[in-house]
Amino acid sequence: MKGAKALYQLLKGYGVKYLFGMDSPESLYKELNRDDIRPITVHDERTAAHMADGYARVTYRPGICTAIHGPGVTNLITGLAEAYVSCIPVIGLVSAVDLELVGKHAIQELDQVSLLKPVTKWVTRVETPDQVPEMLRKAFRIATTGKPGPVVLNLTYNALKNEIEKKTSVNLKAELEFGSVPAIRIAAEPDRISKAANLLLKAQKPCVVAGGGVIQSQAWTELIELAETIAMPVATTMLGKGAIPDTHYLAVGVMGTYTSGTTGRGQVANKIVAESDVVLFIGTQTDQVDTTNWTIPSHDSTIIHIDIDPEEIGRNYTTTLGIVADAKIALAQLVAIIKERLPKQRKKTTRTKKIAQLTQEWREFIASESNSTTTPINPQRLMKELQTFIDSDTIVVTDASYSSLWVLSHIEFANPGRRFIGPRGLGIIGPGLPLALGAKLAAPTKPVICITGDGGFGYSYSDLETAARYEIPVTVIVLNNRMLGFQKHYERTFYEKAVECDFLDINFGQLAETLKCSGQRIKTPDEITPALKAAMKNNRPSVIDVIIDPDVPGPISYFDSMREDKTK
Known part of the structure; x- marks a missing residue:
């Protein structure tokens, strides 16, 4: 049995349903039976890592991402870093140059172990096919025990394409107790x-x-x-x-x-x-x-x-x-x-x-902006309208920056559990869409709403095509203020002026249509509810491009001075 075959069989034994990546390591993908493990091919390995992360957050099982060695691995790093800081079990299976080629400037050769150490719980090279089963079992054990986190196996070409040399039968038993988190629960003294x-x-x-x-x-x-x-x-x-x-x-x-x-x-x-x-x-x-x-x-x-x-x-x-x-x-x-x-x-x-008094005072304070009829749209009005679409099953996924902060502050979930998913470990903009795609694959019957800014969406909108190709019906709301909102307000607050934070006016609704998704743009508060109803009923990946007020800062304490200046 070849190392790649053993790897595939063991992944199947752990109940893995998806591989998020770009069709590499090729020896592994060659072995796949799509009825058992579905490859999800994306446009960027960052997306693969974030999709694996989103999938893991919903299922409490390790999400699996893949990449080719060299630049594919460097692209994974941001997604692995978020999983590391947020303690999410993600397993990376990446190709690596064979040992005899190390140090010879082989194509796309990098010291991947050193690159990945700061953003993983554990990373290693797998040199021979005999090592493959035990290293994968170890990966699951480490990813799911103690403080969960990402691990990466750097699988050499020899390890995957060569035959396992053991005379006895190959141990392909999956340790199912390490197939989800927390794998081992420790009682207190x-x-x-x-x-x-x-x-x-x-x-x-x-x-x-x-x-x-x-x-x-x-x-x-x-x-x-x-x-x-x-x-x-x-x-x-x-x-x-x-x-x-x-x-x-x-x-x-x-x-x-x-x-x-x-x-x-x-x-x-x-x-x-x-x-x-x-x-x-x-x-x-x-x-x-x-x-x-x-x-x-x-x-x-x-x-x-x-x-x-x-x-x-x-x-x-x-x-x-x-x-x-x-x-x-x-x-x-x-x-x-x-x-x-x-x-x-x-x-x-x-x-x-x-608590009741302070909460009521806060609600009364934000009431005027939550009911605002002004244009561009006040983001607090958008949150109020969105709240009516949040039911006991809804999962709300965000980018970092303002999109996450409005949700964290204003959106109320009436049931406990992981209803909010956001890259708040490292605070990255860009993962919103891929996190949402991973979450929806993990929970296909639950509504998944992604909220992102136009700056964050710029990192990942190409994977709207991925959503269309795999028919993943998420609803994406783009808070479009035509700038890096947090950054611009931060520079104004602490450096007296913003330097270069503005973007051209991009219609993300039209862009969604080009990428084979449903898309619309809204400019007035009265359009919010009809747009949400249409998007969430059409069973397609949908984008709602919302033109929001660029002068409304997020609910951050050190931006209150901006609000005070605006009211003078």
Whole structure:
């Protein structure tokens, strides 16, 4: 049996359904039976990595991307980097020059292992066909255990085209327990759970900050039960959106710099977290944006941190109690011991009333812009109209920048889970469309809406043709302000003027039609709802090009000065 055949058979054993790439490594693609594993050929390997990422976020199974050696691998790097920072299990299968050619300037030769090390959990070369099965099993094990993340196998041509030399039968058994995340759940030390319960029960104003680890562990049921048991507010990080329904009476929104401007719901989250005397971090990396430059929560707060990765505990905050464990298991343990010590569930408190009051004040503040009839269209009006199309199954995918921030702040999901997908780990613009395509292939019966800016869409719109070719019916909304909006507003705020951020007027609706998709452009608020209805009913990949007001900044705290200047 050749190495490529063994690779294909083992991938099939793991239940892999798609390979995202550009038909390389060729020896592997030659072995494919499309009824078992469908190759999805894209226009850029970045798209392949992002599609694998989107697929993995929805299925909780590793997404598989492929690439040719050299430039194909360099194109994968951005997508792998996002998966790495966001802790998403992606497996890259890439070709590599044979060992005897290394150092001879062979065609497209690069030191791919060194290139990929900073953006992967593990990367290695596979030199012989005998190594193929065990290296793939190892890849799945590493991708799905501990803190999940991307791994890459650099498969030499010899490893794939040559015969396996083992005399005995080839072991092609897939280790199915490592076929999804989290593959192994680690319980917390009982003594530490007991101490955490004591701290939370004695606290005057406790709160939870739920990160992406809660979503990855699918721990939202346990989180909500804990919060309700002791009437504890829940804020989320950007990647933690969905850990609690946005409509829950204890939900305070997505905290941090990017959602806490005067138009952002995150100001509610920031206020509640800032005043808390005990803060429970769960599955969060306590990064700069989510903690507003590490000022929220206060460093005077008592910090409890639960995380699967011990390196995250105490990284940025002095931690009173660190707990290394799977979020779902640890929360279940915590709920059990608190219920033993608490005679009955705490009723709604003055803090729940404060949450309701602050949230209502925010809604009233944004009402004028959410109901705006001005043209160009105010993005907050677009969010209000879009909200009526969000049901219990809808998945909303965004780019980074403003498209993600309006969704994080304004769009409410009434059910918990991974309903929001965005490249908020690394903060990349461009992945919106491919993430959405991967998500839709993972959940073909669920509505998938992609929201991107015209700047971000410029990275990936060529793969509208991919969506048309494979009949992937996503709805894409382009926030078209004919510029790099975030960048222009950032330069104006911090450097007094913007230098070169404007684009020509491109009709992305017409472009979509050229690329065999449905497309339309809208310029007035009254057109939003009819356009959304048409796009979501036609069962085709569709683009709605929305002309939005270029002078409306996103809900970012440090852009409030722009809003103040505009009202003077």
